[in-house]
Amino acid sequence: MTIWRRNRSWLWPALFIAPGIILFGIVIVGSSVQSLWISFFQWDGFDEMQWIGLGNYIEMLDDPQFYISLRNNIIWLAVFMLAPPLGLFFALLINQQIRGMRIVKSLFFMPLVMSQVAVGVVFTWFYDPSSGLLALFFEAMGATAPALLSDPRWVTLAVVFAALWPQVSFCVILFMAGLNNLDESQIEAARVDNAKGWKMLWYVILPQLRQVNFIAIAVTVIGALRSFDMISVMTSGGPFGSSNVLAYQMYSQSIQAYRFGYGAAIASVLFAIMVVFISWYLWRMLRMEKEGA
C-alpha cells in the first residue's frame, strides 16, 4: 500500500496510458515495423520468405510505374491544397443564423459521411463519355466530351477532383468550427475601424483561424498521400497505370501480383515521405503550443 501511495502520482498516469500504448504498439507500430522488415524479402505471402536485401528497392528504381505513381502523388498533394480555401469559402457562405440554415449546414457535410466507394461510383457515372452528365453538358454546347478517365493526361486530375468533394466537406466542417470560435471583440473593434470584406478577412479573421488552417492542411495532406479507395473504384490505377499512386501500387503489387516484399518496399517509400510531413507537423504544433503558453 505504501508503495502505491508513494508512487501513485506516476502510477496512475502509467496505468491510464498503458492500454493505449500496448494496443497501438502491438497492432499498428508492430505491424508497420514488420512491414518494413518484409520489404527486404521476396515473398508471395505463402511460401518461405527469401532474403534479398535491397533487391526490391533496386528494382523500384528501374520500375517506370514507380515514377508515375510518385508523380501522381505529387499532383494529388498539389490539387488537394485547394480543399482548405474552398472549405473556407463554403464555410463563410453558410455561416448565417437564419432559420433553416442548420439543415443546410448538415447537408453540406453529407459527402463526408458517404462511403468513398459510393462517391467514386457516382463520379464515374459523371465522367462517362457517352452518357455521363459531363458528356451531356458538352453535347448541349455542341462539343464532344473528353473521355477523362481514359486519357492518361487527364485521368489523375479527374480522380482528384472527385476526391476533393468529400475533402472540401471535411474542411467546411473544420472552418465552421473555427468561425464559431472567433474573438467577437476583435471583430467589433475592426468593424468600428471600418474594416470590410477582404481586408477584414485577411487581417482580422485569417490570423485567428491559423490553428484551423493548420489542421485543415494536415488532414488534407494525409488524405492526399493515403488516397486509395477512389482510385480503386474509379480507375484501378489505369489506364495502364497512369493514375496509379504509391498506396494503390503497393496494394496491387501485394494483392494482385502477390509480391508482398515489393509492395512493402513501396510502402516504405511512402512512409519516408510521410515522416517528412509528420516531422513538420509535430514541429509546428509544438512551436504553436509554446507560443500559446
Add this chain to the structure above:
Amino acid sequence: MSKANTPVTRRRVIQTLGAGAGLLLCGLRAPAIAKPRRLIIISDLNAAQAPAFQAIAAEFGRQSGTEVIVNNIAHEANKTAIRNYLVADPPDICFWFSGQRMRQFVGMGLFSDISDLVEHEGIDRALGPLLDTVSIDGRQYGLPVGGLFWGLFYREDVFREHGLTPPETFEDFYRTCYRAKAQGLVPVAMGTKDQWPAAGWFDHLNLRINGLETHMALMEGRVAYSDTIFDPVFEQWRDMIQQDFFLDHGTSYAWQQAAAFLARKKAAMMDLSTFLQSVMPPGQEGELKLIRFPTYDASVGPYEDFSSNSIHIPQRAQQKALAREFLAYFYQPDVLARFLAPIGTVPPRNDMPVPDDPLTKTATGLLRASAGSAQYFDRDTHPAMAWAGLKGFQKFSVYPSQGKEIRQELDRIRTRVTTST
C-alpha cells in the same frame, strides 16, 4: 497461443457467431439437437447463382443430417480472402479456378488430392478434356463447375438491318468491320477499364496465329514477348486499332458500359463471354449470337479460351470425409445442372444435357468442336506477369505504335518472374 488450440477457437467463434446467422441465411429449420457433423463452405457466387447453391447445400444437409454453413464472398474479394482463409481458417469446401491458378495453390500444399473420389464416382470419364484443367501429374485436386466460353458476339437484327455477315475468316472480319463503319456503327465494342477484355483479344489473336502450344509456352514464361514469333500478332492487332475498328475511349468503359453500345445497336461486334446476355434489353436476348473468333490461318486449329471455375477441398479442411460426401452429391449430373442453370454456362460433364439457352448451346457446341483450350490470359500466366500483361495490353490498345516498348517491359517482368520461381 498453441496450434492445437486454434480449432477450438474456430469452433467457438463459428458456433457463437456463425451458426445462428448461417441458419438464418440458409433458411434451414434449426435442428432441435446439436449435430456433431458440420460442413463449412465458402463460395464466391453472384446473386443469381448463390441461392441455387444454398438450396443444394441445404438439401444435402437434410439428407445427410449435417449442418451446412455457406459463406458467400464477393468474387473479387474472394481472390484476396482465399489466401488468408486457406492458411488461417480453412473451410471444408471452397471455390477457385482451374488451371494455373489451381496448380499454384496445389504447389503450396493448400488443396487436397481427390483422385479417389474422381475415380470412384466415374467423374474422370464424364469430364473428358476438362479433366486436364484440374489435374497435376494425373492426380485431381478439384472439380470443374462450369465455365465461360469466349468468342465473338453480335446482334442478329443489327447484322440483318445493315446487311452484315458473321465473319468466319479474317478477310470476312475486315470486310464486316469496313461495312459496319461505313454505316455509322462502331465495328467492335471493347471496354478495357478493368483491363482484362484487351487480353481476350490478345489471346484470340495469338491462338489463331500461333496456336495453343506457342500460346501456352508464352503463358508459362518459356518464350519472350519480344520474340519475333509474336510480331504478326501485335502487327495484326495494331492494324485493327489504327483502322479504328474499336470503340473510342475504350479505357473509360467497363465491359458493361462497352456492351451497352452493342445492346443499343450502336456497335456491331464484341469479343466476350456468354454473360454478355445480361446487358441485353429485356425481351431482346434472343438477338444475341455467338460465333467462334475468326480463323486467321487455316492450318491452325480452332483453339479457344474457356475459363473454368472449380470447387476444392482445402488440404487443412476439418471434415474431409464429409466434404467428399458433399462433392459426390453436388457433382451428380442433375444437381450440378440445377447449380449451373441460373447463369447459363457450358456444362462440364458430357453426360449432362445441353442447356436450352441458345447461347449456352452454341458455346457448348463450339467448345466440343475445339482442338484444345486455354483458360484466359490472367488465369494461365503467373500472377505478377498477369498483372503486368493486362496493363500492357490495355496500353497497347491505346498506343499501338509503342508495341516494342510494351513488349520489352513485359519481358523485364517475365525475366524476373521466371528467374525467381
Add this chain to the structure above:
Amino acid sequence: MYPRQISKDDVLKKYLYLAAVTLVLMLWLLPLGAVILTSVRPASDAAVGNYWGWPSGFDLVKNYTEVFTQTPMGRYFFNSLVITIPSVIGVLVLSTLTGYVLSRYRFRGNTLLFAIFIGGNFLPFQIMMIPVRDLTISLGIYNSYLALIIFHVAFQTGFATLFMRNFIASLPDELFEAARSEGASPLQTLIHVVIPLVRPALAALAILAFTFIWNDYFWAVVLTPSDAVKPVTAGLDNLKGQYVANWSLISAATIAIAIPPVVMFFLMQRHFIRGLTMGAVKG
C-alpha cells in the same frame, strides 16, 4: 459573428441569400442526388447508361425491399453495428486516457509517444495487411467481430489521441491546479474534472470515428471472409457479381448504408461543431 449576419428584417436579402445557398447546395449534392435517383430506377436503366436522365420507372419499394430480402444486407447491417459501436466506445475510452496523460503529465518520452501515435495514424494502413492478418490468426480471432474491433480501436486511437490531447491541453490550467491542491488523485481528477469537460469532444470524435469505421472496406475484406461477421461495406461488394452488377440495387444499398452515420450526425450535430471547435481548432 463573421461574416456579418443578414438582418432578420431585411426580408428580400434574406430570401435572395436562401435562394443562392439552395442553388449552391443543389449543385453540391448533385452526386448524392444521382445515387438516390438511381436507387429508385429499374435495373435496366443503368444497364443502358441512363444515370442522369429521368428514371424510366420508379422501383423505390422494389429496390429497397430487395436489398433486404434478396440479399443478406440485414445481417451485414447487424454485423456493422456490432463491430462499430464497441469500436467507437473503445476508441473514446482509450483516447481520453492517453490524451489526458499526454497533455497533463510531463515525462521523458512524452513527445516521442505522441509523435508515434500521430505518425502511426498517418500511415497508409494497407501496408499492415499481412502482419495484422497473422496477428489475428495467432490470437485466434481471425474471421470474428473481435478482429475488426481490435484493429479499428488500435488504429483510430492514433487520431483520437491527437484530438483528445489537444482538447484537454486547451482546458484551463487552473482547474487542474485546483484539483491538485485539494489532493485529488489522478483518477479523481480524471473522473471529476476531465470527463465532464470533454463531452463535446467525445461527441465530435464519436461521429468521426463512427463514420471512418462504418465506411471501412479494406479491413472488412481482409479480416472477415464469412457472412456471419462481415460488415455492410464488404457486403455491398457482394452485390456486385463477377461480371454482372445491378446498379439500382447497389445504389439502394449505398443509401441504406449511409443512413446510420447520417442519423448519428444529425442527432449530434450541435455537439459536433462545439467539440470540434475545441478539440481540433483551439488546440
